[in-house]
Amino acid sequence: MKYDLIDNNLFIKNRKKFMAQMMPHSLAVFNSNDIYPIGADSTMPFQQQRDLFYLSGADQEETILLLFPDSIEEKHREILFVRETNAHIAVWEGAKLTKERATEVSGIETVYWLTEFDKIFYGLMTEVDTIYFNTNEHYRQSVETQTREDRFIIRCKEKFPAHQWAKSNPILQRLRGVKEPEEIALMQRACDITEKGFRRLLEFVKPGVWEYEVEAELLHEFIRNRSRGFAYTPIIASGNSANVLHYVENNRQCKDGDLLLLDTAAEYANFSSDLTRTIPVNGKFTTRQKEVYEAVLRVKNEATKMLVPGTYWAEYHKEVGKIMTSELLGLGLLDKKDVKNESEDWPAYKKYFMHGTSHHIGLDTHDYGELKSPMKANMVFTVEPGIYIPEEEFGIRLEDDVVIQEKGEPFNLMGNIPIEAKEIEDLMNN
Incomplete structure (x- = not known):
């Protein structure tokens, strides 16, 4: 990124404000944006999903934020999942977030590789009554493309039909409108x-x-x-x-x-x-x-x-x-x-x-x-x-x-x- 590292206290505050408005025994998930194709092997420059950035500061594709303030295990009350990096990826695409760097950026202590998401998510859902989905409800929105978030919501509803669903957007409308x-x-x-x-x-x-x-x-x-x-x-x-x-x-x-x-x-x-x-x-x-x-x-x-x-x-x-x-x-x-x-x-x-x-x-x-x-x-x-x-x-x-x-x-x-x-x-x- 071209910009200077942002003090992660901003994202820590934002998460605290969001979790304070969640219902008891509820979990919220936020997915990064896709990288959108143009044609052949060309893609549009990546831009992060703004809610995910607002709550974590993570500015990288294939990232998931999970918030579960009532988790039995304290380490699972805030989790960031990032794409696993290696030397090959570093050569072709440049440095990606390591677990340590992800913590430095976000202030989140628990960081897993994205490949571990399904196992951990499914385990946590046994403790959950309600899951917050992050839908775009801006009054000017006009989105025809299916997003990574859309695909997650479809899959989640199929896997967990007995859970209750809630919307993160009303909370984010209140929070994001008033700036720190x-x-x-x-x-x-x-x-x-x-x-x-x-x-x-x-x-x-x-x-x-x-x-x-x-x-x-x-x-x-x-x-x-x-x-x-x-x-x-x-x-x-x-x-x-x-x-x-x-x-x-x-x-x-x-x-x-x-x-x-x-x-x-x-x-x-x-x-x-x-x-x-x-x-x-x-x-x-x-x-x-x-x-x-x-x-x-x-x-x-x-x-x-x-x-x-x-x-x-x-x-x-x-x-x-x-x-x-x-x-x-x-x-x-x-x-x-x-x-x-x-x-x-x-x-x-x-x-x-x-x-x-x-x-x-x-x-x-x-x-x-x-x-x-x-x-x-x-x-x-x-x-x-x-x-x-x-x-x-x-x-x-x-x-x-x-x-x-x-x-x-x-x-x-x-x-x-x-x-x-x-x-x-x-x-x-x-």
Whole structure:
């Protein structure tokens, strides 16, 4: 891994929190992700299943975590199973986790080779009433591929039909939404790497460069700072392409007079950052571009102030909609008639701002976290309003990542990244 070793106290705390919410005489299992094939002998780069990483720090394929707080044998209350390594594997694939290294990474004392899983698991199931399965229930999930976890659940139900089943996801939604200080520090590092990439671009972007060249500059800066790369597929959208919310082709030439919308950010140690900035390709906003830019920035600043403990996610978005409506009226994009005749299901402002303002962020860019309960301190949210005007051939979105504080306004993890129009112009023309 490119990142520095994470203090295993983080994973020890996370496991304690999870096990404290398990039912008596219950056991939970977490499987690593598969390595997915592309074709012939090619595979996609491995990324760890985020729940397994959250609870163990183990960042390797063919890994299983088992939690059984009521085990008769104390050594079997936390078990990590890893793929057995040897000299041959080390030559062809590089070093894998030894049992000693697995303990150092995770804080779990009992480590077995994966080949021992069935024997130990079957023995422990004689002490168990309920087994927790780890299913993906994120509100945005759309998974068609059968995972290693799916295969385990099918096999387990066949082998142990008399046991009760429970879901680990509701517990993880509660836990992962509220970050530990160590997690916030790792996210801050991802944001700091993102800042370096963005500042590099302010010196690089000019009329005639291609979007993919911008992508290459970012990737270079991210990797040289120990990131794996982008936290999500980068959006580098010049001109009218910015009005396609998930534009990812990044194959257009940036022209004089264009705005360039950059929804690009780095990961670090599996933790995401999520940044959006919109800059003038020639280093100077037009009067109209700046007018819309300042409106988006005002919405972002006002929305940020509302992210405090006790706020409800759904109500927050309604309030942001009201602020955006006021700005769109001021820009002449809406009139009072539009607002008067708007639908409750699709307010007038949605014509120019059609996506949500905020989402949880953490190990996943769209992270786990409760959405129907009041917000809590140490939740981390994006704030990302935008105004998209196809008829004027530009769109503007601005986004930062903020940590809810016990008191006062949120702490902006991206507070050092330029966002004021004048600062961006000055840096681009320096």
